[in-house]
Amino acid sequence: MKRAHRQKLQLCDALEKIADALPGVDRLHCLGTANAIVPLLRNIHQYEETIIFPAYEAALAGVNVNLASTRRLRAEHVEDECFAGEVTEILLAIGQSETVKNAEAVGFMLRGFFESVRRHIAFEREHVLPMIGIVDWS
Template sequence: MKRAHLQKLRLCDTLEIIADALPNVDRLRCLRTASAIVQLLRDIHRFEETVIFPAYEANLTSAEANLASTARLRVEHIEDQCFAGEVAESLLAIGHGEPIESAEAVRFMLRGFFDGLRRHIAFEREHVLPRIGVSDTDPAA
């Protein structure tokens, strides 16, 4: 799980670098990121939903189980994957040299995506990992 968080945080950092550089971006970085983003999230989400979430749910009290946190996290996974497709499409276009009509709009899209991922990771670190017995004392880990 920590490795999955690290991979997603690296993705967030790369997207932030791209957002900060707009409209003068590294086109190769855009292409590399676009080619990896959807599959990376799909693989991590599959792991979380088949391994981590069942372990988390098994450690909840009956009152906590009614909060439906994992149901919300699963919905966020779907939203993140859809959003990742849109991000990948934009990055591919930029990477292939298509003109950036609105750097501000692309910046907004990228920031919305990586901010959401970071919030999701923060929730998992604060609530899910402790319940499954994973220590996460290093916030950068």
């Protein structure tokens, strides 16, 4: 999980760097980032949904808690993957020398995506992982 979060945070940092540089971005960096987004998220989401979330739900079972959190996290995975597809399309276009017509809108889109991913990670670190015995983030 530490590695998964580190990889997602590195992706967020890369997207933030692109957003900050708009409209004069490194096109190769855009292409590389675009090609990494969807596969990275799909792999991590699959791991979370098959390993982490069931462990979290099992830990909560004895506490008699509503499992709305994991339902919401799973829904966020779907939303993130859809949003990742849109971000990928934009980054591929920029990487293939398409002019950035509205840098502010593209930056807003990128920031919306990576801030959502960062919030998801923060929730997992604060609520999910401690319940399954993962607490050391050093």
